Amino acid sequence: MKFNIISVCLLLCASLQAQKEAPLPKDLPPYGAQTAFQLPEVKASKLANGLTVWLVREPGVPLVSFRVIVLGGLAVDPADLQGISDLIAKALTQGTKTRTARQIAEQMQAAGGDLETSSDRDTLALATTVLSSKVDAALDILADVLQDASFPDNEVAIAKQNVSNSLRSREAGPSFQANRAMARVLFGSGPYSVIAPTQESLARMTPDELRGEFSRRFRPDRAILIAAGDFDANDITASINQSLGKWKAPAGSAPSAIARPAASTPHTITFVPRPNSVQTTLVLAGFAPLRSDPDYEPTVVANAIYGGAFSSRLILNIREDKGYTYTPGASLDTLREASYLRSRADVRNAVTGASLNEMLYELNRMATTSPSEEEITRAKRYLLGIQAVIFQSRAELTAELADLWINGLGPDGIARYNQKIAAISASDIEAVSKKYFPASRMAIVAVGDEKVIRDALQPFGFPMQPAK
Amino acid sequence: MRLMIRSCFILVLYVCSAHAQEWEAPTVMKKLSNGLTVVVSEDHSAPTFGLCIAYGIGFRLEPQGRAGFAHLFEHMMLEGTPDAPKGVLHRVIEGGGGLSRADTRYDFTEYLESGPMSVLEPALWLEADRMKTLDFSLKNLENQRNVVEEEVRINVLNQPYGSFYWLDLPEKAFDTYPNAHNFYSDFKDLDGARIEDVRIFYERYYAPNNAVLAIAGDVKPDEIFSKVEKYFAAIPSRPRTPHANVTESAQKSERRAEETDKLSQLPALAVGYRMPPRNSPDAVVGAVTGALLHNGDASVLYQTLVKQKQVATSVSGGVNWPLGNPFEYNGPTLMTSFIKYPKNVTETQLVSAYDAAIADLARTGPTRDQLERVAAKIRADWFRQLEIPIYRAFTLAHAVLFDGSFDSVYRVPDRVAKVTPEQVRDFAAKYLVPANRTVINRVPASTGKPTSSSGGGK
Numbered sequence: 001m002k003f004n005i006i007s008v009c010l011l012l013c014a015s016l017q018a019q020k021e022a023p024l025p026k027d028l029p030p031y032g033a034q035t036a037f038q039l040p041e042v043k044a045s046k047l048a049n050g051l052t053v054w055l056v057r058e059p060g061v062p063l064v065s066f067r068v069i070v071l072g073g074l075a076v077d078p079a080d081l082q083g084i085s086d087l088i089a090k091a092l093t094q095g096t097k098t099r100t101a102r103q104i105a106e107q108m109q110a111a112g113g114d115l116e117t118s119s120d121r122d123t124l125a126l127a128t129t130v131l132s133s134k135v136d137a138a139l140d141i142l143a144d145v146l147q148d149a150s151f152p153d154n155e156v157a158i159a160k161q162n163v164s165n166s167l168r169s170r171e172a173g174p175s176f177q178a179n180r181a182m183a184r185v186l187f188g189s190g191p192y193s194v195i196a197p198t199q200e201s202l203a204r205m206t207p208d209e210l211r212g213e214f215s216r217r218f219r220p221d222r223a224i225l226i227a228a229g230d231f232d233a234n235d236i237t238a239s240i241n242q243s244l245g246k247w248k249a250p251a252g253s254a255p256s257a258i259a260r261p262a263a264s265t266p267h268t269i270t271f272v273p274r275p276n277s278v279q280t281t282l283v284l285a286g287f288a289p290l291r292s293d294p295d296y297e298p299t300v301v302a303n304a305i306y307g308g309a310f311s312s313r314l315i316l317n318i319r320e321d322k323g324y325t326y327t328p329g330a331s332l333d334t335l336r337e338a339s340y341l342r343s344r345a346d347v348r349n350a351v352t353g354a355s356l357n358e359m360l361y362e363l364n365r366m367a368t369t370s371p372s373e374e375e376i377t378r379a380k381r382y383l384l385g386i387q388a389v390i391f392q393s394r395a396e397l398t399a400e401l402a403d404l405w406i407n408g409l410g411p412d413g414i415a416r417y418n419q420k421i422a423a424i425s426a427s428d429i430e431a432v433s434k435k436y437f438p439a440s441r442m443a444i445v446a447v448g449d450e451k452v453i454r455d456a457l458q459p460f461g462f463p464m465q466p467a468k
Numbered sequence: 469m470r471l472m473i474r475s476c477f478i479l480v481l482y483v484c485s486a487h488a489q490e491w492e493a494p495t496v497m498k499k500l501s502n503g504l505t506v507v508v509s510e511d512h513s514a515p516t517f518g519l520c521i522a523y524g525i526g527f528r529l530e531p532q533g534r535a536g537f538a539h540l541f542e543h544m545m546l547e548g549t550p551d552a553p554k555g556v557l558h559r560v561i562e563g564g565g566g567l568s569r570a571d572t573r574y575d576f577t578e579y580l581e582s583g584p585m586s587v588l589e590p591a592l593w594l595e596a597d598r599m600k601t602l603d604f605s606l607k608n609l610e611n612q613r614n615v616v617e618e619e620v621r622i623n624v625l626n627q628p629y630g631s632f633y634w635l636d637l638p639e640k641a642f643d644t645y646p647n648a649h650n651f652y653s654d655f656k657d658l659d660g661a662r663i664e665d666v667r668i669f670y671e672r673y674y675a676p677n678n679a680v681l682a683i684a685g686d687v688k689p690d691e692i693f694s695k696v697e698k699y700f701a702a703i704p705s706r707p708r709t710p711h712a713n714v715t716e717s718a719q720k721s722e723r724r725a726e727e728t729d730k731l732s733q734l735p736a737l738a739v740g741y742r743m744p745p746r747n748s749p750d751a752v753v754g755a756v757t758g759a760l761l762h763n764g765d766a767s768v769l770y771q772t773l774v775k776q777k778q779v780a781t782s783v784s785g786g787v788n789w790p791l792g793n794p795f796e797y798n799g800p801t802l803m804t805s806f807i808k809y810p811k812n813v814t815e816t817q818l819v820s821a822y823d824a825a826i827a828d829l830a831r832t833g834p835t836r837d838q839l840e841r842v843a844a845k846i847r848a849d850w851f852r853q854l855e856i857p858i859y860r861a862f863t864l865a866h867a868v869l870f871d872g873s874f875d876s877v878y879r880v881p882d883r884v885a886k887v888t889p890e891q892v893r894d895f896a897a898k899y900l901v902p903a904n905r906t907v908i909n910r911v912p913a914s915t916g917k918p919t920s921s922s923g924g925g926k
Binding site: 093 | 562566734763
């Protein structure tokens with residue numbers, strides 16, 4: 001019964017069958033006037049303890065979505081406990097000083113929600129969507145977990161087992177293998193080089209270490225609570241003050257900021273041998289502008305033309321025209337202190353070299369030629385339209401707002417983004433394309449059969465080495 | 469201070485009562501003279517829309533010897549028409565900032581568009597255009613046959629577990645062709661499909677009088693009705709094929725099967741119980757029981773198998789899972805449990821722990837508290853589904869396709885809230901019994917235990 005926008009996007013990708021451009025039917029009605037998307041007003045405030053609160057009142061369906069973000073994810077994990085953030089996220093809801101794991105699950109269910117937790121390189125996060133009538137109950141549980149998660153020994157043992165099993169499954173997949181290798185190529189041994197624990201680091205983690213990391217990171221002055229939905233603004237403000245106003249930062253110091261990594265990467269091929277693989281997974285990545293950089297929005301549009309949208313060049317070329325792959329695409333992945341442009345395709349073994357050739361070609365084509373007006377208009381329309389569609393979901397809206405805060409932007413970031421996208425010109429796109437898209441800026445990772453990769457990619461003449 | 473507390477209390481009471489009444493979006497329905505039913509639901513929270521056109525044809529009705537054809541046909545709808553050749557639909561929808569997609573399910577095939585309001589009119593034109601005729605060429609058929617086969621390779625053959633809990637389980641749980649064939653694709657059958665099959669299928673099922681068009685979003689019903697009239701009214705209705713008989717005779721004994729899996733790391737178990745028909749009084753009890761057992765960390769099976777006894781690492785499932793929800797099926801359907809378990813646990817240990825949990829439910833039933841929690845969860849899940857225009861549109865379309873009315877959509881939370889602990893207990897005792905179920909145990913090939921091969925046949 002649960003659906004999400006992401007699955008819509010993925011399915012959409014799977015259904016795309018566009019090929020050469022046919023003229024539009026003569027009777028087809030034109031697009032209607034483009035209505036500017038008005039983001040509902042975000043009420044931003046800060047509690048006395050430093051907790052940032054953003055509220056978006058959206059009457060309608062009687063639901064409220066909550067999201068709490070705490071700064072400090074995988075990038076601040078201690079060196080000998082790499083990936084402990086994943087275990088913190090998994091065990092966070094498994095007990096507090098006054099509630100068992102079961103009570104937390106049951107009380108959330110009674111409010112109509114699941115308390116979902118997650119970790120990434122910059123943050124730890126909690127999210128839930130509950131019935132409007134159960135907002136107080138949900139806030140009470142959220143506040144309890146944020147302040148008093150206790151990481152009971154027996155629950156940590158179960159969580160470790162489950163993280164270990166899921167890691168085993170993930171490690172078997174080519175996409176995880178490629179991402180892990182690419183993070184090491186881009187970030188060396190720096191804070192952003194780790195995307196998950198290893199079985200060895202996981203085995204070393206103890207409940208005490210979880211408690212220690214929890215109290216180091218979970219502090220109101222480094223967190224935000226976002227709520228969107230059908231609520232009474234005064235009531236919810238009072239409830240938030242009551243449940244989270246007493247949250248105090250612990251005595252010790254917070255994790256220090258991540259040093260901005262050097263933004264250059266070798267133009268080499270790193271391969272991960274995957275014996276008997278029937279496909280090669282190709283990932284190309286090069287550093288790109290941070291979210292707060294003025295180059296960010298033009299690069300988003302350039303990427304939509306290159307490989308980030310459905311009628312983009314990369315997809316039309318290697319999927320629709322040549323049929324090399326079912327899953328090509330490109331994205332701009334942003335972290336707090338780094339950002340990179342990433343292209344990806346899983347291709348049949350036989351077209352491994354041909355596919356890399358086309359990917360490099362499309363990157364260089366961006367860097368050396370100008371996109372057509374039609375491509376620019378389509379990319380801009382797509383980016384603005386898709387945003388309105390995503391914001392239909394309050395949970396997605398809280399995620400987008402969280403992304404702004406994580407990257408140091410205010411709630412007006414969405415309106416600014418829309419204005420900037422709308423104003424981007426061909427010359428803006430040319431400038432960023434020249435700067436960020438040259439193929440020579442990209443590190444290449446290939447996961448697949450070693451002999452296939454060596455034979456197919458040797459003609460490019462790039463240095464080639466196995467992943468560390 | 470005391471005064472303040474009291475006023476807070478009153479306020480809370482007021483809020484509760486304000487939300488105790490069911491939420492309902494303004495929704496209206498109209499039938500065109502050619503039989504096309506149109507449903508419109510207003511939602512002015514954003515200048516966007518969701519559109520679903522659902523045809524009354526799904527896996528169950530695909531012709532014998534053409535397993536997987538309904539899904540292949542769905543792909544043929546992307547190959548374009550004489551007026552709007554291949555690629556135009558996506559280029560127009562996505563180029564306008566929208567999304568489009570299609571789904572094939574047991575009882576319907578649906579085509580969906582979502583986007584800013586500026587794309588709605590072109591979307592209506594394009595959907596009407598492909599209801600008139602298609603580009604029936606052999607080249608298109610061959611192209612889509614390849615695409616579908618590639619899709620099956622990626623989604624089934626190259627995936628751990630190969631979706632056996634929804635592809636293999638119904639094949640073994642049911643006995644008649646409509647319910648018990650390979651829905652996704654039998655390559656042999658697909659290879660045998662001819663362009664004539666495509667034409668016949670289209671003529672038979674893709675008629676206005678076999679379709680429901682639902683639109684939710686920033687729309688005014690009158691404007692929508694007149695636009696739909698403008699683009700769809702000239703499409704002639706066609707003789708309706710009587711709905712085939714898809715009923716099953718009762719299951720008499722438990723069915724068990726073993727499979728091996730080349731790609732998975734952990735063994736897994738799928739259990740499927742046959743469910744009562746849609747709109748029978750037991751159906752809503754089944755929906756609640758399925759959620760009680762499977763929905764979230766508070767569910768009975770997660771708490772018992774994963775937490776308490778630690779004989780499983782994950783549990784998911786429910787009625788009509790994973791291809792739909794318990795309120796949207798129109799023929800023989802299962803309540804499915806999909807359970808992954810650690811290698812140091814045996815199938816027997818897992819099944820006996822599972823059976824103990826079910827037996828407990830059948831003996832004592834849930835507590836009233838437990839049931840209230842589950843009802844709140846189903847209510848919130850249902851609202852989440854109605855929150856997003858495209859989901860609301862398809863929910864309305866499915867209900868109208870099955871019942872001729874969308875009333876049931878807004879009554880779901882209320883019906884669920886009325887289910888009693890005794891009803892759940894009796895439901896478990898009647899339906900969740902071994903003689904009414906099929907169990908498939910699927911183990912990683914590396915452990916080399918069962919020797920029979922995976923998938924297919926019975």
